[in-house]
Amino acid sequence: MKILHITPYYEPDFHRGGVVRSTSILCRELVGLGHEVTVYTTRDALSPSKDPPGASCDLGGVRVVFFENRLGGFGFGLDMIRAARNIREFDVVHIAAFWQIFGLPAFLSARRASVPCVVSPRGSLVMVRKRTVGAAKYRLFYWILNRYVLKRASAVHFTAELERSDARALGLAVPSFCIPNAVPVEEFRFLPDRVAARKRLGITDERPLILFVGRLDRRKALDVLLKAFARVGGRGRNSVLVLAGPDFGEKGMLEDLSRALNIGGRVIFLGLVNAEERAEVLAAADLVTLTSLAENFGNSGAEAMAAGIPVLVSDQCGVAEGIEEAEVGRVVPVDEDTMVSVLDEMLADGGALRDMGMRGPEFAKSSYGADKIARKTTCAYGDLIAGTRSPDCRWADG
Secondary structure: OEEEEEEEEOOOOHHHOHHHHHHHHHHHHHHHOOOEEEEEEEOOOOOOOOOOOOOEEEEOOEEEEEEOOOHHHOOOOHHHHHHHOOHHHOOEEEEOOOOOOOOHHHHHHHHHHOOOEEEOOOOOHHHHHOOOOOOHHHHHHHHHHHHHHHHHOOEEEEOOHHHHHHHHHOOOOOOEEEOOOOEOHHHHOOOOOHHHHHHHOOOOOOOOEEEEEOOEOHHHOHHHHHHHHHHOOHHHOOOEEEEEOOEOOOHHHHHHHHHHOOOHHHEEEOOOOOHHHHHHHHHHOOEEEEOOOOEOOOHHHHHHHHOOOOEEEEOOEHHHOOOOOOOOEEEEOOOHHHHHHHHHHHHHOHHHHHHHHHHHHHHHHHHHEHHHHHHHHHHHHHHHHHOOOOHHHOOEOO
């Protein structure tokens, strides 16, 4: 199968968030299954390419074509319009973007050429449902353009039922399939030495270490996490909170808040971590948190389970599906009091916490294993071409 993926950012621009990483993993796995995969993307200003627009390279067997970055991925140039004219050479097109209109020429060309086109909102629909002043621009853009795209896509891909419920709340009765993000579970099978990893963070005893991995932005509700962390008692009274991720406008506020709460000495800001550094902080951690206000999936939670680390996630994260049933972590609302209570409970019993972690790898492999997810995605693409509906893809028509 010849597959075209379109995303405003692709590897190595991993600082752009989980969409970049999950798309890269999926594309590489699809190549491993024998498919011919091409990615149309742009290069981030923080890692500019010396190659001219339109140049291509091979990344893990995936042919990656870099186009002009117009308006931070929110626009497209003549090079993208020209490339879209050749859309018939692909069997299926998958657009992993929503607010950015970078893929619009390819979407329109695919419709004209009757090439199946999948769109992945990746958590964007929650912004449409918000009734805040800041969300007004997203609602406007949705009604002007994005609703048109979603309603005319061959199918919409959701990573969790939570995300599909957002679409239903907006009255989007569109064909959709639900497949979670792919996680390379084998990458997390063997972590670095725990003692050495903790020493590098300045921790020489066995006090609990709570870890967050992700962008420091408002949607992550890290202010609520800090307030809850400050109130944790018992065994967690001297625990350490590590925030590992790039700053998206929240770091200054979080640093000020941690000092105001008198926990500045127990909160560590690591900044963006690469794959090797991520493995190290996971090795040092006792618990991984992802208590976001909205998260279509939550790669860091899935990766933590693959690494054998128990998780605390909010009920607004797609990755929350099945966690409590599998006893690999806890699911909470984004509520300070509830988070304090559950953190106290989880940290009080180190043995139970470790047992949760030990169940994680098998759950992650069966739920998010990259090979399994790539096969399901291939099946969904095949369904679109053949007009079938495979049960494993969790299809729905509204």
